[in-house]
Amino acid sequence: xxxxxxxxxxxxxxxxxxxxxxxxxxxxxxxxxxxxxxxxxxxxxxxxxxxxxxxxxxxxxxxxxxxxxxxxxxxxxxxxxxxxxxxxxxxxxxxxxxxxxxxxxxxxxxxxxxxxxxxxxxxxxxxxxxxxxxxxxxxxxxxxxxxxxxxxxxxxxxxxxxxxxxxxxxxxxxxxxxxxxxxxxxxxxxxxxxxxxxxxxxxxxxxxxxxxxxxxxxxxxxxxxxxxxxxxxxxxxxxxxxxxxxxxxxxxxxxxxxxxxxxxxxxxxxxxxxxxxxxxxxxxxxxxxxxx
Ligand code: GUN
Numbered sequence: 001x002x003x004x005x006x007x008x009x010x011x012x013x014x015x016x017x018x019x020x021x022x023x024x025x026x027x028x029x030x031x032x033x034x035x036x037x038x039x040x041x042x043x044x045x046x047x048x049x050x051x052x053x054x055x056x057x058x059x060x061x062x063x064x065x066x067x068x069x070x071x072x073x074x075x076x077x078x079x080x081x082x083x084x085x086x087x088x089x090x091x092x093x094x095x096x097x098x099x100x101x102x103x104x105x106x107x108x109x110x111x112x113x114x115x116x117x118x119x120x121x122x123x124x125x126x127x128x129x130x131x132x133x134x135x136x137x138x139x140x141x142x143x144x145x146x147x148x149x150x151x152x153x154x155x156x157x158x159x160x161x162x163x164x165x166x167x168x169x170x171x172x173x174x175x176x177x178x179x180x181x182x183x184x185x186x187x188x189x190x191x192x193x194x195x196x197x198x199x200x201x202x203x204x205x206x207x208x209x210x211x212x213x214x215x216x217x218x219x220x221x222x223x224x225x226x227x228x229x230x231x232x233x234x235x236x237x238x239x240x241x242x243x244x245x246x247x248x249x250x251x252x253x254x255x256x257x258x259x260x261x262x263x264x265x266x267x268x269x270x271x272x273x274x275x276x277x278x279x280x281x282x283x284x285x286x287x288x289x290x291x292x
Pocket of ligand 1: 141274
């Protein structure tokens with residue numbers, strides 16, 4: 001039987017409706033949630049993500065402060081901009097789109113973001129809080145994945161979760177979240193140094209592909225009935241497509257579909273959830289200013 005499709009677009013729409021209600025309740029109290037989005041350079045994928053984030057923000061009744069800077073922007077100028085947003089009471093969330101150009105020290109820029117406005121959950125303070133299980137902004141893609149697994153009704157307690165990828169943004173936080181007591185999974189993290197990847201992936205009850213390699217995971221690498229989460233968004237050449245490329249995941253969808261129990265599509269799976277969780281973190285940040 002073919003896998004059931006986990007509809008990230010529909011779940012994200014539900015979350016965005018909830019965010020919109022919360023934003024409107026805040027606006028009635030004189031607080032419009034505001035998200036500052038900073039993009040340095042013109043990487044096409046980043047331009048597309050940032051444009052979607054800004055649009056989603058406005059649709060949710062939130063204010064978006066966007067700054068698109070040239071790739072040559074000096075690091076001190078970028079850090080100064082982050083600090084300006086740190087001080088601005090109209091800004092409740094700050095997002096610096098990654099990756100940054102090579103001459104900029106990404107760690108230094110992230111560390112400049114106030115942890116109270118770090119709606120990406122990337123600062124060392126929030127990463128530390130996440131690992132310790134303390135209240136914090138959870139990084140958006142991993143948080144969205146937890147919601148997708150929950151919506152699919154897949155049990156996590158005692159499940160073997162295999163994460164393929166160890167990025168700071170997705171792989172590492174996911175591994176930390178799934179070992180929390182509430183989820184109680186056993187986690188294996190695979191990466192480019194892993195010997196015999198398939199031997200690990202075939203043992204996964206929940207397989208999460210976040211390596212950034214098109215169609216890395218094929219059907220024969222999946223345990224029958226497993227829940228497969230595809231985080232990959234890779235552009236591959238397709239001269240028959242209007243844009244000359246199309247998007248594929250890290251999972252070979254066609255061969256995975258007959259084997260998996262449930263699977264997220266690309267597009268329409270994890271991607272929309274990342275934006276929904278970003279909006280959710282931003283509205284939560286604004287709510288804290290009212291409560292404080
Ligand atoms: N680059 C790829 N994903 C993300 C994300 O979730 N946040 C930021 N800031 N940059 C990214």
